[in-house]
Amino acid sequence: MNHDATTVVSQFIEDLNNEDFSGARNALHDDFVFEGVLGKREGADLYIKEMSQMKLKYEVLQSFEAGEDTCLWYNIDMNGKKILASGWYHTDAGKIRSFKVVFDPRPLLDPAQK
Structure with a gap:
């Protein structure tokens, strides 16, 4: 089975969307390990538990791969708000070891912004 970084990350995003x-x-x-603008999470089980509660949806716009790293630009549907974000995924031995995401959180914090 091919475990290149982009394939692993693409399947991960597809699984989350589904x-x-x-x-x-x-x-x-x-x-x-997950690191984002609103906090850090350690441990796959905790991360998946939170993702199963949030049920975010991802629209991938572009992907870039460099060795074991994949960077995605995507729109994330967060509680009905479309947020432009970038995620940096590091893989190791066919699995994601870490993920960092950056985005502007103001639309989530200010109810007046859409």
Whole structure:
């Protein structure tokens, strides 16, 4: 099976979009680390638990790969608000080891912004 970084990350995003959280969990190392503008999470189980509650939807606009790293630009539907974001995924041995995301959180924090 081909485990290149972009294939692993693309399947992970597809699983999240389809709410296949067990499939998404299988793409992560147990000691997976997430870092975002609103906080940090350590551990794949905690991350997937939170994702299963949020049920975000991703519209991938572009992807870039460099070795074991994949960067995605995407729109994320967060509670009905479309947020432009970029995610940097690091893979190791066919699974995602870490993920960092950047986006402007103001539309989520200010109810007047759409």
